[in-house]
Amino acid sequence: MRIKKIIVAVILLGIGFGLLYVFFLKGNQEVPYTITVEQPKFEVLIASQGSEFKEALVQSVLKHYESKPINFKVIDAYTLFTVNIDKWDAVVVINSWEYSTPPFNIKKFIKEQPNNRDKLIILSTVGSYNMALEEVDTISGESIIEKVPEYSAILVDRLDAILTRNKK
Structure with missing residues (x-):
């Protein structure tokens, strides 16, 4: 016994x-990190959770913009409460929602941004099919590694639209 x-x-x-x-x-282990360029025109924050799919998506987006005048900072999505959104031209959040509900800290962050929601892009995976938030650009889908190019293209298109609107 x-x-x-x-x-x-x-x-x-x-x-x-x-x-x-x-x-x-x-x-x-990978976050936070920054990618800086000389004379940036834009500052973009990417907040992501650690998973193979999400990290591949972040890397794909960063690779797309590697020759552009954009500074990027990548942080863990659970540290969004520390972010001053006014410092950023765009904020991309890549995380998982369960039952069409964001984690508490993400929901709180979004709620606290009533005048800056046009800067936000939210990509949610797992259990969040067709989710939507009022006045926030949302994308939902599955964490399938083969779909990284597809979701990366969507993120790039939406990020380009935000950056074009916010040209300095």
């Missing part, structure tokens, strides 16, 4: 450490 308890305890510890790794280490 005692051996069974020890085995169960070891298994639970292993699961616990695995979850800690997934939630705190694996997804956040």
Whole structure:
């Protein structure tokens, strides 16, 4: 009986450490980071969650703009509460919504931006089919790695539209 308890305890510890790794280490090793250029015309913030699909999408968007006069900063989506949106020409949020509802911090961030929603692009994955927010540019779809070029093209088109409106 005692051996069974020890085995169960070891298994639970292993699961616990695995979850800690997934939630705190694996997804956040890359962020935050910045890409700066000389004489930028625009400042763009990308807030994303750590997943293979979302990181591939971020990299695809960054690659598209690598020769453009745009500074980018990439942060974890869960740190949006620290963002002053007035500093940015556009903010792209790439995250997962469950049951057509954004995570609390994202919902709060959007709600706190009544005069800046035209700067926001929200791309949501998983369980968010056809979601929409009033006055916010939203895109929903599945986290399928083969669809990165498709979603990247959509993000680039929408980001170009915002940047064209906000030309300095």
